[in-house]
Amino acid sequence: MKKKRFHNILLILIVGVLFSACQQNEKKNEKEPTKSPNIIFIYMDDLGYGDVSAYGAKNLHTPNIDKLANGGVRFTDGHATSATCTPSRYGLLTGVYPWRNKDAKILPGTAPLLIGTDQFTVPKMLKEKGYHTGIVGKWHLGLGTGNTNWNKKVTPGPNEVGFDYSYILAATQDRVPTVYIEDGYVVGLDPNDPIEVDYENNFEGEPTGKNNPELVTMKWHHGHNNSIVNGVPRIGFMKGGEAAKWSDVDMADHFLAKAKQYVIDHKEEPFFLYYAMQQPHVPRTPHPRFVGKTGLGPRGDVIAEADWCIGEFINTLDKEGLLENTLIVFTSDNGPVLNDGYYDDAVEKIGNHTPNGGLRGGKYSLFEAGTRVPFITYWKGKIEPQVSDALICQVDLLSSIASLVGSEKKGQDSEALLDVFMGENKQGRDELIIEATTRTALRKGKWLMIPPYNGSAKNKLVNIELGNSTAYQLYNLNDDIAQQNNLADKNPEKLAEMLSAFKTIRGKENMGTQKLELK
Numbered sequence: 001m002k003k004k005r006f007h008n009i010l011l012i013l014i015v016g017v018l019f020s021a022c023q024q025n026e027k028k029n030e031k032e033p034t035k036s037p038n039i040i041f042i043y044m045d046d047l048g049y050g051d052v053s054a055y056g057a058k059n060l061h062t063p064n065i066d067k068l069a070n071g072g073v074r075f076t077d078g079h080a081t082s083a084t085c086t087p088s089r090y091g092l093l094t095g096v097y098p099w100r101n102k103d104a105k106i107l108p109g110t111a112p113l114l115i116g117t118d119q120f121t122v123p124k125m126l127k128e129k130g131y132h133t134g135i136v137g138k139w140h141l142g143l144g145t146g147n148t149n150w151n152k153k154v155t156p157g158p159n160e161v162g163f164d165y166s167y168i169l170a171a172t173q174d175r176v177p178t179v180y181i182e183d184g185y186v187v188g189l190d191p192n193d194p195i196e197v198d199y200e201n202n203f204e205g206e207p208t209g210k211n212n213p214e215l216v217t218m219k220w221h222h223g224h225n226n227s228i229v230n231g232v233p234r235i236g237f238m239k240g241g242e243a244a245k246w247s248d249v250d251m252a253d254h255f256l257a258k259a260k261q262y263v264i265d266h267k268e269e270p271f272f273l274y275y276a277m278q279q280p281h282v283p284r285t286p287h288p289r290f291v292g293k294t295g296l297g298p299r300g301d302v303i304a305e306a307d308w309c310i311g312e313f314i315n316t317l318d319k320e321g322l323l324e325n326t327l328i329v330f331t332s333d334n335g336p337v338l339n340d341g342y343y344d345d346a347v348e349k350i351g352n353h354t355p356n357g358g359l360r361g362g363k364y365s366l367f368e369a370g371t372r373v374p375f376i377t378y379w380k381g382k383i384e385p386q387v388s389d390a391l392i393c394q395v396d397l398l399s400s401i402a403s404l405v406g407s408e409k410k411g412q413d414s415e416a417l418l419d420v421f422m423g424e425n426k427q428g429r430d431e432l433i434i435e436a437t438t439r440t441a442l443r444k445g446k447w448l449m450i451p452p453y454n455g456s457a458k459n460k461l462v463n464i465e466l467g468n469s470t471a472y473q474l475y476n477l478n479d480d481i482a483q484q485n486n487l488a489d490k491n492p493e494k495l496a497e498m499l500s501a502f503k504t505i506r507g508k509e510n511m512g513t514q515k516l517e518l519k
């Protein structure tokens with residue numbers, strides 16, 4: 001009898017201990033919920049499909065980008081929303097096709113903010129889910145409401161469309177104002193030397209690239225002959241702000257330091273960082289330690305510099321123990337261009353390197369090289385290394401990342417393709433509208449249809465075929481990736497099917513100022 005009682009007590013004790021252990025465990029879980037994954041976009045400016053060794057470049061080495069490509073999903077049919085910067089970035093951040101917004105064109109440095117402060121964006125979606133959000137690098141989506149006073153807080157800007165922190169260059173490296181802006185304030189501005197910016201008229205007595213060739217260290221080829229900063233003639237006129245002017249050769253290191261710092265400062269909370277690098281856009285100004293490294297001139301050298309920065313940045317994530325809990329998306333805002341307005345040896349030293357990787361066209365073009373860009377997703381231990389031929393677009397990131405973080409939100413044109421980005425499914429989009437300088441074309445399956453557009457077939461200044469033709473163009477990218485055989489006449493049924501699908505998408509929305517010269 002005594003024995004039985006003892007057993008019973010023992011049993012109660014054991015159950016009690018187990019129960020309290022469980023409770024403690026639950027409490028522990030309450031205290032340390034699994035941290036939502038960090039999300040990082042590494043966004044290049046004008047990097048072509050063929051500019052990365054993992055994408056076939058033989059004469060240019062990008063070991064750090066390759067590590068992402070070979071350790072994650074390397075997409076072969078990933079697209080920017082547009083073949084130029086502003087519209088492309090608009091699509092990336094809003095999940096809305098840029099052709100829906102008539103102002104989504106390459107913007108001057110004085111343009112007002114293009115994204116409405118009431119518009120939904122990737123950083124807003126992530127903020128709703130408890131993320132800290134930051135941008136470091138190129139913005140080029142307009143600032144302020146027009147007539148910006150650069151000596152006061154410049155607003156609205158990135159901080160008003162979802163970013164908690166911003167450290168940006170306003171437009172492009174070749175456009176004024178040539179200063180960094182942190183959370184709306186020009187960095188290092190001396191109030192006694194105010195900045196003035198104008199895109200129409202020069203300020204009295206200020207030298208320009210056009211009138212003062214003796215002051216220029218980088219010669220302009222077309223455009224780029226206004227104010228001179230650091231020996232480089234720019235687009236637009238600027239006066240004052242001497243102490244705040246950036247150093248072009250230090251820009252990559254500068255942004256890298258800010259991107260690293262951002263990660264270190266926010267490693268305890270889930271964060272989203274949009275690291276928008278400025279390379280290899282003009283003016284190409286590699287730091288002296290990269291000069292001559294590639295034999296391809298400054299364009300190659302700044303790609304090597306960007307690759308190094310990416311390596312350093314990834315090392316920081318690694319050191320901070322963040323790589324296993326971070327989704328990295330690497331891509332570019334549009335395709336490649338060699339001569340984009342300066343004599344910088346990009347053309348002369350190209351040798352056998354093919355920035356468009358055998359695709360037709362380049363930046364500004366409706367042909368493939370305009371929007372098909374390197375596109376990689378990397379997540380250590382989570383994404384299986386592989387190559388994916390799925391058709392995807394940067395506009396899809398909003399809805400896809402929303403699924404990842406448990407948000408119901410969707411972008412208007414953004415397809416939720418999280419499994420594709422994670423390498424768990426190879427079925428991407430069925431249809432995609434691609435855009436180049438306000439012209440659009442339809443991709444459906446492996447077919448691409450370009451409607452007739454007036455305008456020259458080739459931009460002779462940049463030496464790029466634009467995709468304009470007075471005839472319909474129809475390509476089967478399955479067996480004609482270089483777009484050499486126009487099948488419009490041979491396959492009228494396919495053409496009719498494509499045209500009808502194109503009209504369904506383009507017809508129901510405001511066409512803005514776009515001239516759609518359909519026959």
Ligand code: NG6
Pocket residue numbers: 045046084085086106140172174222223224235281282334340341
């Ligand atoms: C063009 C510039 C080009 C580049 C581009 C924007 C001239 C003649 N050309 O207008 O150099 O700045 O705009 O590039 O000025 S993007 O990648 O930001 O879209």
Ligand code: CA
Pocket residue numbers: 045046084085281333334
């Ligand atoms: Ca660009």
